[in-house]
Amino acid sequence: MTKEYLYKQPKTILNKGTGYLSGYTHTLNPYTGCTFGCAYCYVRQMPVSLFRKGEWGEWVDVKKEAALLLDKELNREKKKGSVRIFMSSSMDPYQPVEYKEEVTRSLLEVFVSNPADFLLIQTRSPLVTRDIDLLKKLGDKVRVSMTIETDDEEIRKHFSPEAPPIQARMNALKKIAEANIPTQVAIAPLPGEV
Template sequence: MHIDYLTKQPKTLLNKGTGFLSGYSHSLNPYTGCSFACSYCYVRKMPVSTFRGAEWGTWVDIKKDAAAILQKELKKAKAKGPVTIFMSSSTDPYQPIEHKEQITRSLLEVMADDPPDFLLVQTRSPLVRRDIDLFLRLGDKVRVSMTVETDLEDIRKHFSPSAPPISARLKTLELLAEAGVPAQAAIAPMLPSSERFPELLRPLVDRVCLDDYFMGDGSGGKRTRQMAIQSLYEQLGLEEWYHPSAYQKVYERLKQVFPEEQIYISQQGFEP
């Protein structure tokens, strides 16, 4: 897939935390758009995408001079009270262009020098391991949340063919654990998985967040229905996995290997 990259000069970077992210004072997006192009991404139905006039996943805006802007905004925000940041709400901060542009790393460098009260880094990219040195500087003020929607690579390829392989994400969680970086596995959105999925996660994390389209797309599942995601399940003959109660199957499996206090459901798993 061809990706159009544009550079932008943003006026602001920190946005007020609202809705699903109302537990945070701010959200922070190093890019606009996302080349992972996941079929189920709720951002497809948000104004940032619908007004673009181009298919989601085919364009990415790179926010130049982001570090200098964040440095100023962070100081102002901290003067007003506690600052908790969710990075990122409408893009992946570690999508492929980050290898070259290092916008996300520049923002982390600012925050390592002037830490917020808490930072959650939400990604599905193994590239996050590059910044372990900065996460260690942030200490217990950071948590890396790695999306691992399934343990089945054929399922991953069906729903998000441009996203990183599951094995690379699991390896990254292992490296984060070895380095002592706080991390969680985000089964979000939950896709069909095997019975052994929880056992794969158990050695890697002591915190799992489980979410689905109905709890987590910000509209009770309406955005997801508009994207005809159900047809992707029908193609596989796995319609039973596309149901508001389907998450309970995975929840019960998780409880077999994780203490219940280490399992979080939907919004609570992403809270500061």
């Protein structure tokens, strides 16, 4: 499958947390689109995907200068009160393009120097272990949540063939926990969600 990467200059990087994210004041998505392209992803049915040429999983917009924008917006939002961020609500912050672009890493560098009250990182990628050095500096202000669809690799390949294998995710989660970084597992999708 051919992947398309575009570079965009976003006007904002933090979005108000709504709906099931009621415990978070904001969401943060380092990219738009996700090449993992999981079959059950709810973003497939959202306008960002429906009105875009190309199937979900075939394209990604890389957000240029995201770290500068985050620092500015964090300062503004912290003046208003508590800032609790869910990263990411509509894509994986550690999808393959992150190896090269390091947008997520640049955002974590901002959080180290200008921390939010709390940051949850939702991923399914072992690449998150690359940033253990930064995650450790955030202490109890961060938690890494690893999505696990199933314990059956054949089923995983059916629903998310472009995503990392389950065992690689479990190994990454163990490595993060051993670094004393708070972790959790998100079991998704649950029956009835697909």
